[in-house]
Amino acid sequence: MTSTGAEPTRGDFIRDIIEHDMGTGRHGGRVVTRFPPEPNGYLHIGHAKSICLNFGIAEQYGSRCNLRFDDTNPAKEDVEYVDSIEHDVRWLGFSYGNQALYASDYFDEMYELAEDLVRGGNAYVDHLSDDEIREYRGSLSAPGRPSPYRDRSVEENLGFLRQMRAGELPDGTCVLRARIDLSASNMKMRDPLLYRIRHAHHDRTGDAWPIYPMYDYAHPISDAIEGITHSLCTLEFENNRELYEWVIDRTGVSEKHGVSRPQQIEFARLKLDYTVMSKRKLLLLVEDGLVAGWDDPRMPTIAGMRRRGYRPEAIRAFADLIGVAKVNSVVDIGKLEFCVRDDLNWVAPRVLGVLRPLKVTITSWAEGEVEELTGPYFPADVGKPGERTLPFGREIVIDRDDFALDPPPGYQRLAPGRTVRLRHGYCITCEDVVVENGEVVEVRARHVPDSVGKKPAGIDVSGVIHWVSAAHAVPAEVRLYDRLFKVPRPDEGDGDLARSLNPDSLQVIRDAVVEPSLANAEPGSHWQLERVGYFVVDTEDSRPGALVLNRTVTLRDSWQGAADPESPAPAAEESHERSAKAKTRPPKKSRTEYRAEARLRDPVLGERFATWPATYGIPEDDVDLLTGDRATGDLFLAAVTEGGGRPAAVARWIVNELPPALGERELADTRLSGPTLGTLLSAVESGEITAQVAKDVFAEMVERGADPRAIIAERGLAQVNDEGAIAGIVDQVVAANSGKADQYRGGKTALFGFFVGQVIKASQGKANPQVVQKLVRDRLG
């Protein structure tokens, strides 16, 4: 396994859609995406997922992904963020042409289109206050009502809009609203705001604009202007899609630019456990001084992860690992750590460093004598070249954790009387210990002569430990980072972030030492301190002579003796109570209720519902489904009375097979007739054709009103019952899948369905399934 940066990206539902669009030529074979951050905060790992998705698709199709700043709200935005965002995107390894784009570049065109909307009666200026607008908008379960200003003349509206644009009106005086539908069940369509007045200075347009467009207006237009084909956003914008399409449609902006209309596709945003992802909460951490800044190595920001020592390759591998879907999910942060280790394993040279030094005197080694040992930078399995020298002398230091007076079972380190190997060096045997105030302050040991690179004969070596020559040790400050929060879901509960913080998320060790080869390590360089973890030389605080190392991630530690204080999250007892938010929402009406209402409105349906169970002897559940509308019931009636179908069979077929055959169509829009349905079902019941074939025929009947008899006759679709004929197919299938046949005989009986399926498929659905089953069973015995 290698670092996964170059591995092929797995398919996902978005790429499926794109593939499909390429096939149908929906966008003229083009794929153009965009990443549209608002410059009001730093990018985090969640954005990284979106960046990898959008830019990854562009790379995959050899096309383009635009970086476009959604700078439509000057009150919240800042150039500081623009710079950091551009830097982060490039650091992740993506490029976006010559320069970043800005929604504000399109303000002129947006305004022109807004006037068009007014002229076309599709927008109006509303003088209601914000409170009134909210009130007039209604609620989730009650329709809104129109503003008294909704029906002013085009001329009046145009006049007000131009006053707004000219800066003649103070903030809040009025707004431009789309004129759609105050009773829409989608709240986003209840005459949404398009422009609001903001006498604010904009970083790019200066004071040129006293009005600014809303997201729902600016976004689709920006996409269209740039010729975006697939506009990917997160799930919470699903309700906005209808409005997105309305704007594209009513402004005609795509047609004006001669491009296909962009389509919005939503996917689930990334959630990670043991961290928070919302910009607001991250800002809170920074402002409250809970972390040292946006680039604090504990932050899930790209800047923070970079400083922590994560490489872009790891982040991209992570994005690839977690995939893209529409399910709200929470990713285990261990997966990120896995990607980081998997990446660093191949790039970080191995060196020795001691975090909590314990002095070891090699009593058998002459004072002042130094031996230059050598050690490769990489283990054999990584197989990269390079080595450095490791001076060894009478006095060395080892980690306190690597010595125990009273070693626990399974301890593979140093203890009184035991021998361990010093990594790349001699084996040493502990023969004495100096204790002061109950604490071991020095270990005295003898070295085993001639044990470098050789197994010492007759001596049991407990393990291998890391060490540094005391005389040559390079002092270092080591910052041990751990997850910022101690609970898996800091977002839940009362939301008091401070109380969920992990008090041990940062531990600073000032008296660590590392081997001399690290003395001039470059800021930003990655190292593995063997047996300790991966580290990066801090880019901000490390100085020549004052090394600062950040722990990027620990090594995987499978030693049970290693006390692991991170107790796994107590499986949050699944509460069967509805969530607080769910309770505030009105209940949905079921389909049963809709059908019942339809029957109340239409006495004919009501009568059918009441009498059919007895008249035709079919289950009430089926009757319910047949009597929710006239067309379905009429079809049933015709199939039974005119087509001679058996009522129960007709009902079952209409209930189970009609909806999928219909797809998006309405029954009334098809040429399906009751009598032909009756004919088809009689053919099935008599054994003339198989159910499988009947479904295919039925699809054509729905599609083009075909006559089942004709299709069956023309194509020779009669059911095949002849054992000899079927046995031939069975033999072919078994021969073609001899490996699977062996597996089956070996006990993998789940393959039975596979073989039956293959045979039936080979017979084009005509083979009698019971006969096929019997023969397959006989043949595979």
Add this chain to the structure above:
RNA sequence: UCGGGGGUGGUGUAAUCGGUAACACAGCAGGUUCUGGUCCUGUCGUUGGGGGUUCGAGUCCUCCCCCCCGAGCCA
């Protein structure tokens, strides 16, 4: 007058036409190893629940349950 989107192992994501529930992480058990790392092997599952259609259902029909989103002059 409510509407929209979802539910596959502990976790994330797959599964052509309805036809072997797969891959990875984590866990557990071994093996290799001068890192308790890496690597290798094995092990762990009947798709939220019920009913139905079908020779065969994660996939189709149906009822129920659960979760998420929407009433900013935020994005």
